[in-house]
Amino acid sequence: MFTSIQGEGTNAGTVQFFIRAATCDMQCKICDSKYSWSKGERISIQQLLDDVSTSGITNVCLTGGEIAQFKGKLAALVAFLRVRDIHIVLQTNGLHYHIDFDLIHTVGMDMKTPSTGEKSNESLILKLRSKDEVKTLIHDMVDYEYAVKINKIVRGVGCKQILQPLNLVGEDTIGDLLDKYRWICEMVVKDRRWGGDVRVIPQLHVFLWGNKRGV
Ligand code: SF4
Numbered sequence: 001m002f003t004s005i006q007g008e009g010t011n012a013g014t015v016q017f018f019i020r021a022a023t024c025d026m027q028c029k030i031c032d033s034k035y036s037w038s039k040g041e042r043i044s045i046q047q048l049l050d051d052v053s054t055s056g057i058t059n060v061c062l063t064g065g066e067i068a069q070f071k072g073k074l075a076a077l078v079a080f081l082r083v084r085d086i087h088i089v090l091q092t093n094g095l096h097y098h099i100d101f102d103l104i105h106t107v108g109m110d111m112k113t114p115s116t117g118e119k120s121n122e123s124l125i126l127k128l129r130s131k132d133e134v135k136t137l138i139h140d141m142v143d144y145e146y147a148v149k150i151n152k153i154v155r156g157v158g159c160k161q162i163l164q165p166l167n168l169v170g171e172d173t174i175g176d177l178l179d180k181y182r183w184i185c186e187m188v189v190k191d192r193r194w195g196g197d198v199r200v201i202p203q204l205h206v207f208l209w210g211n212k213r214g215v
Pocket residue numbers: 024025026027028030031032033034036064065066093
């Protein structure tokens with residue numbers, strides 16, 4: 001758990017209380033939180049709720065690892081957070097969709113691009129609502145073209161699509177990330193194939209604090 005500014009997606013810039021679940025059922029080559037792959041610390045739902053309450057923060061981001069693996073516990077946590085009038089964002093890897101996602105204010109679903117070395121389930125996009133978002137990480141032209149392909153499904157659903165420069169941890173400098181961000185922006189501006197609500201948004205927290213853990 002930690003408190004920071006949300007660095008990704010349409011909620012970027014808001015102060016959030018992050019709950020990061022341990023373990024993931026993907027193994028992305030580019031994962032920027034590999035420390036979350038190992039077994040974490042066991043903590044009760046009551047303790048999580050107490051910590052959220054003590055923080056005084058009314059925005060919670062449920063992330064991982066892959067938090068949607070914990071279906072039953074996630075449903076209970078989400079229900080209790082809603083009772084407390086907490087705004088909930090959930091970040092998931094595109095392999096899961098549960099009925100309790102309907103109680104979440106914004107579901108941010110990754111559709112893994114070729115550079116990640118993994119593949120999400122594209123049919124899950126069809127379950128999203130207009131307030132949800134699909135995130136595609138872009139490193140090169142192959143990723144870009146995949147994101148364009150996904151855009152056809154996304155705009156049919158009416159949710160948002162976030163194009164985010166892929167951060168190669170340990171390789172990319174802030175300058176490299178800015179170059180990648182600029183390149184994606186320039187491509188999108190001149191490419192008439194895009195439709196619907198598409199936004200090019202970098203990871204703000206990386207620009208501010210680098211790849212530091214817990215920010
Ligand atoms: S889905 Fe997310 S947490 Fe899991 S390996 Fe990929 S980047 Fe890492």
